[in-house]
Amino acid sequence: MSSPAPQPSLRVSVDLNLCQAYAQCCYAAPQHFRIEGHEALFYDPAPAARDRADIERAQIACPVQAIRVEDKSHEGA
Amino acid sequence: MGHGQPSRALVIGAGLAALRGAEAMRDAGFSGALTIVGAEPYRPYDRPPLSKHVLTGEIAPDATTVPSSLGEDVDWHLGSPAVSLDRADRLVHLADGTALTYDRLLIATGTRARPWPNPHEGRLAGVYTLRGRDDAIALRKALTSSPQRVLVIGGGLIGCEVASACRQLSLPVTLVQPGPAPLARVLGRYIGAIVGAMHEARGVDLRLGAEVEWLEQANGRLVRAHLVDGTAIEADIALLALGAMRNTEWLDGSGLSFDAGGVDCDADGYVLDVDGRPDTAIAAAGDVARFPHPLYGGRRIAVEHWGHAVAQGVHAGRLLAGDKPERCYAALPAFWSGQAGVTLKSVGLTAGADAMTIAQGDPATGRFLAVYGREGRCIAAVSVDCGRWLPAYAERIAAAEPFPPEETVIDRAGSPAILAPGFS
Numbered sequence: 172m173s174s175p176a177p178q179p180s181l182r183v184s185v186d187l188n189l190c191q192a193y194a195q196c197c198y199a200a201p202q203h204f205r206i207e208g209h210e211a212l213f214y215d216p217a218p219a220a221r222d223r224a225d226i227e228r229a230q231i232a233c234p235v236q237a238i239r240v241e242d243k244s245h246e247g248a
Numbered sequence: 249m250g251h252g253q254p255s256r257a258l259v260i261g262a263g264l265a266a267l268r269g270a271e272a273m274r275d276a277g278f279s280g281a282l283t284i285v286g287a288e289p290y291r292p293y294d295r296p297p298l299s300k301h302v303l304t305g306e307i308a309p310d311a312t313t314v315p316s317s318l319g320e321d322v323d324w325h326l327g328s329p330a331v332s333l334d335r336a337d338r339l340v341h342l343a344d345g346t347a348l349t350y351d352r353l354l355i356a357t358g359t360r361a362r363p364w365p366n367p368h369e370g371r372l373a374g375v376y377t378l379r380g381r382d383d384a385i386a387l388r389k390a391l392t393s394s395p396q397r398v399l400v401i402g403g404g405l406i407g408c409e410v411a412s413a414c415r416q417l418s419l420p421v422t423l424v425q426p427g428p429a430p431l432a433r434v435l436g437r438y439i440g441a442i443v444g445a446m447h448e449a450r451g452v453d454l455r456l457g458a459e460v461e462w463l464e465q466a467n468g469r470l471v472r473a474h475l476v477d478g479t480a481i482e483a484d485i486a487l488l489a490l491g492a493m494r495n496t497e498w499l500d501g502s503g504l505s506f507d508a509g510g511v512d513c514d515a516d517g518y519v520l521d522v523d524g525r526p527d528t529a530i531a532a533a534g535d536v537a538r539f540p541h542p543l544y545g546g547r548r549i550a551v552e553h554w555g556h557a558v559a560q561g562v563h564a565g566r567l568l569a570g571d572k573p574e575r576c577y578a579a580l581p582a583f584w585s586g587q588a589g590v591t592l593k594s595v596g597l598t599a600g601a602d603a604m605t606i607a608q609g610d611p612a613t614g615r616f617l618a619v620y621g622r623e624g625r626c627i628a629a630v631s632v633d634c635g636r637w638l639p640a641y642a643e644r645i646a647a648a649e650p651f652p653p654e655e656t657v658i659d660r661a662g663s664p665a666i667l668a669p670g671f672s
Contacts (some may be wrong), residue, residue, distance in 0.1 A: 192635065207586075208590060208633065209590070213301065216297070247653065
């Protein structure tokens with residue numbers, strides 16, 4: 172896991188009800204997703220904008236489409 | 249609703265259900281003014297990490313703000329809770345004195361942590377509850393200040409997850425649970441005991457059938473907890489994990505039907521007044537909404553799960569935008585939990601189960617799936633590191649298929665044993 176950037180530009184959330192631990196995201200963006208134990212997905216909810224391509228690859232690779240990614244640009248607080 | 253140009257939508261609450269509800273309103277074409285009111289000063293954030301990776305320091309507390317499709321055309325009114333609802337004038341009053349009007353209102357005020365019965369003891373330094381981001385920040389700080397022992401009072405999901413996080417941090421931790429097993433209320437005693445043994449194997453000091461009577465302090469700090477049986481536990485940190493209370497007090501005098509168990513909704517999702525009539529300007533979603541679930545005999549239930557907040561938030565948002573969903577809200581309750589090194593997942597509701605069977609795997613291996621039945625129908629399933637089987641059972645539960653489930657066990661001979669799930 173990379174250390175969190177001071178001003179992360181992406182927001183990631185995974186529906187862990189849907190997640191089946193196929194770990195495709197871990198191959199696509201290993202620095203932001205990992206499987207702990209048999210099937211616990213751990214992910215970075217606030218990756219830096221420079222990693223957008225990896226994160227989007229992970230999102231597309233998810234067989235159950237459980238990954239949601241958005242820009243943080245609208246956030247005020 | 250659904251005709252003319254609506255002027256003003258108000259969302260009371262700024263959690264996940266509120267956010268997904270507001271997004272759904274916009275997605276369904278609502279173009280009027282939209283205001284989201286939150287008691288906390290934060291944009292909607294994800295709570296599940298607060299009792300897990302935020303405590304272990306793997307996720308920063310402010311990193312959990314959830315992704316949102318909302319744009320700039322939303323007025324955020326954060327840091328001041330709603331204190332009353334005036335339906336005659338369609339006004340919501342906030343603690344800071346603001347009064348906001350609405351044409352349509354989404355109630356998503358959620359829950360808060362149940363406090364310790366003795367308020368003085370509950371305020372001692374070293375005593376914590378865990379519900380919001382600030383709670384997690386404070387507890388994380390305490391856990392990193394080299395505590396002697398952490399005492400977790402309550403063996404529900406939050407209590408068990410926090411005990412697990414303490415062991416990950418190599419902290420001594422004692423979990424006191426009045427019942428015969430942790431998680432007994434949600435999983436039953438049988439599965440609860442299996443998960444309890446996993447916690448013990450990782451070093452959690454589990455005290456079952458035990459109850460904390462009072463908390464002793466020295467110089468305003470917690471020093472030990474005294475149990476009803478006369479023994480004491482030396483601990484400088486205590487987490488009160490006593491469950492949640494629904495935030496409905498602000499509805500006092502509104503004429504709506506509510507109590508500490510939630511605000512009542514009809515099958516469509518509109519809130520009901522005290523005479524049982526729907527108010528079609530108001531919907532409710534998430535932890536605070538008590539609605540008739542078609543799968544459970546139309547019994548009104550309130551569900552505190554993440555996925556429910558999303559699904560019911562979307563349902564209520566569409567409803568208020570005039571895009572009424574064809575079917576009543578009937579999403580199958582589901583949750584996950586990471587604790588004791590395993591992933592627990594559940595679909596359906598175990599409440600009232602009168603039988604259970606291990607349908608896949610084997611508890612001895614630490615990976616299995618249990619199916620719960622009631623009056624001969626499948627009502628719930630729980631997996632422990634066996635989540636890929638769960639969707640198949642979710643379908644059986646949604647269809648109320650006969651219990652025990654047929655033709656499911658392929659990895660051993662004979663009929664699966666029917667067990668007592670252990671609900672009392």
